[in-house]
Amino acid sequence: MSDPTRFEEQVLPHLDAGYNLARWLTRNVDDAEDVVQDACVRALKYVGTLRDGNARAWFLTVVRHAFYDWCKRNRPKEIIKDDGTAIDMAAADSSMDPERVAQRSSESRLLADMVAELPLAYREVLILRELEELSYKEIARIADVPVGTVMSRLARARALLQRSPQLRAICERPGGER
Amino acid sequence: MNCNEAGTLVARYADGELDSTQGRSTEQHLRSCVDCAAKHRLVLALRARIHAEVPCFPAPSALRERVRALLANAQDVAPARPRPERNRWRWLTEGAFAGCAATVLAWVMGTAVIDWRANEDVAVEAVTTHVRATLNNHLIEVASSDQHTVKPWLSARLDYSPPVHDLAAEGFTLTGGRLDTLDRHHVATLVYRYRLHTIDVFVRPESAHAPSALRTVRGFDVAHATGSGMDWLAVSDVSADVLTAFVERLASADAAR
Numbered sequence: 292m293s294d295p296t297r298f299e300e301q302v303l304p305h306l307d308a309g310y311n312l313a314r315w316l317t318r319n320v321d322d323a324e325d326v327v328q329d330a331c332v333r334a335l336k337y338v339g340t341l342r343d344g345n346a347r348a349w350f351l352t353v354v355r356h357a358f359y360d361w362c363k364r365n366r367p368k369e370i371i372k373d374d375g376t377a378i379d380m381a382a383a384d385s386s387m388d389p390e391r392v393a394q395r396s397s398e399s400r401l402l403a404d405m406v407a408e409l410p411l412a413y414r415e416v417l418i419l420r421e422l423e424e425l426s427y428k429e430i431a432r433i434a435d436v437p438v439g440t441v442m443s444r445l446a447r448a449r450a451l452l453q454r455s456p457q458l459r460a461i462c463e464r465p466g467g468e469r
Numbered sequence: 470m471n472c473n474e475a476g477t478l479v480a481r482y483a484d485g486e487l488d489s490t491q492g493r494s495t496e497q498h499l500r501s502c503v504d505c506a507a508k509h510r511l512v513l514a515l516r517a518r519i520h521a522e523v524p525c526f527p528a529p530s531a532l533r534e535r536v537r538a539l540l541a542n543a544q545d546v547a548p549a550r551p552r553p554e555r556n557r558w559r560w561l562t563e564g565a566f567a568g569c570a571a572t573v574l575a576w577v578m579g580t581a582v583i584d585w586r587a588n589e590d591v592a593v594e595a596v597t598t599h600v601r602a603t604l605n606n607h608l609i610e611v612a613s614s615d616q617h618t619v620k621p622w623l624s625a626r627l628d629y630s631p632p633v634h635d636l637a638a639e640g641f642t643l644t645g646g647r648l649d650t651l652d653r654h655h656v657a658t659l660v661y662r663y664r665l666h667t668i669d670v671f672v673r674p675e676s677a678h679a680p681s682a683l684r685t686v687r688g689f690d691v692a693h694a695t696g697s698g699m700d701w702l703a704v705s706d707v708s709a710d711v712l713t714a715f716v717e718r719l720a721s722a723d724a725a726r
Contacts, residue, residue, distance in 0.1 A: 293544075294543065295540050295543045298540060298543075299540060299604060300604075300687065301688060303536070303604060304600055304706065305706065306528045306536065307525075307528050308706075310526060310527065310528035311525050311526045311527070311665055314526040315526075320529075323526075324529065324531070324535075327528065327532060327536075328532065328535055328536065331536045331539055332539065335539065335543055344688065401522065402519065402523055403524065406523050421519045421520075421523075422525055422664070422665070423665075424708045424711070426486065427481075427484070442477060449480075449515055452515055453511055453515055
C-alpha cells in the first residue's frame with residue numbers, strides 16, 4: 292500500500308479528532324489549522340511506521356508534536372518544564388489563583404472558558420480523557436509521560452474546574468442523589 | 470478499604486481504569502463512605518457538564534480540502550519512487566492476491582472454516598464501507614434526525630423494514646441513513662453522531678455471516694449484536710465499550726419498550 296493511500300485510509304478518518312486537540316491546545320482557529328496541516332505533512336511522511344493498531348492515538352501524538360514545535364516558535368512562554376512545582380506555580384499565577392477564580396465563578400463563567408484557561412499540561416490530559424475518551428495508557432503515550440503523571444495532572448485539572456459553584460452544590464447536597 | 474487507600478482509586482474507578490476486583494472493593498467503599506462518594510459524584514458531575522458545555526470542534530472544510538490537496542500532490546509524486554523498494558514488496562502483493570483468490574475459492578466451497586473466514590470478512594467489509602463513506606463525504610443519503618423520515622425512506626428501497634431508533638437522549642443523535650452493500654446484499658445503514666464521532670450501524674435481517682461480538686479492524690471497532698429479528702453491526706472510532714453498549718441497546722430497543 293502506498294503512503295498516500297495508507298494515510299487516506301488510516302489517518303484521514305481521524306482528522307476531526309486531530310483538529311479538536313489542536314484547537315484546544317492553540318485556543319485559536321487559524322493556529323489550529325496550521326498545526327494540523329503541519330501534522331498531516333508529518334503523518335504523510337511517517338505513515339509507513341504506523342503498524343496495525345490505534346491510528347487515532349498515533350495521529351494525536353503527531354498533532355501534539357506539531358503543536359509543541361509550533362508553540363516553541365510562537366508562544367515559548369507557554370511551555371513549562373515539568374518538575375511539578377513549576378506547573379503548580381503556573382496554575383497559581385496564571386488565571387487560577389483562588390480569589391480571582393472565586394470572583395469569576397460568581398460571575399458564572401462558562402465551563403468551556405475555564406477549560407481553555409487551564410495550564411497547557413493539564414488542559415491536554417483533560418481534553419484527551421474527557422473529550423477524546425482515551426485511556427490513561429493511551430494518554431501517557433501521547434503526552435510522553437508516565438501513567439502516574441497523567442493521573443495527577445488529571446486530578447489537578449479536575450480540582451481546578453470543580454471550583455465552579457454548581458459542581459460544589461452537587462458535592463455538598465446532603466445524602467447525594469442515590 | 471479506608472479513605473487513604475481509596476485515594477486515587479476513586480478517580481480511576483470513575484474513569485473505568487480499575488480491574489474487576491479493585492472495582493468491586495472501591496464500589497463497596499463508596500457505598501459506605503460519604504466523603505469518597507461525594508468525590509466520585511463530583512468527577513461524574515464534571516464529566517456530564519463537560520459533555521454538555523465543552524464543545525468538540527470538527528475540522529473545518531477548508532482544512533479538509535487543504536489536506537486533500539496535500540494528498541493529491543503526494544499521490545502524483547509517489548510513482549517516482551526507486552524501483553528496488555517496489556520489487557522488494559512484489560512477492561507480498563502477489564501473496565495477498567493469491568490469498569484473496571484462495572479466500573474467494575474457499576468461500577464458494579462453503580466449509581466450516583470458510584464460514585468463519587466469511588464472518589470475519591463481513592467486519593472488514595463493514596469498516597471499508599464506513600471509511601469510504603466518510604472519505605467521500607457520502608455518509609448520508611437521507612438526512613434527518615427523525616426516525617419516522619429515515620425508516621420509510623429505507624423501507625421503500627429494501628425488501629425489509631429496519632427498526633430505526635433515535636437515542637438522542639442517551640447522547641446518540643440520529644443524523645440520517647443510506648444504502649450499502651454488505652456480504653453481497655443491500656443493507657440499511659443508519660448514521661449516528663456521538664459527540665465528535667460518527668457511528669455507522671448496518672442493519673440487516675439475521676444473517677448466516679456475522680462477526681464475533683467485538684473486533685478491531687484498522688483501528689476501528691466493529692461491534693455486533695442480534696435482536697428484534699435483525700443483525701446489528703456498528704462501526705466507529707468511539708471507545709469499544711461505548712460502541713458495544715450502543716449496539717446492544719439498539720438490538721434490544723424494541724424489547725425494552
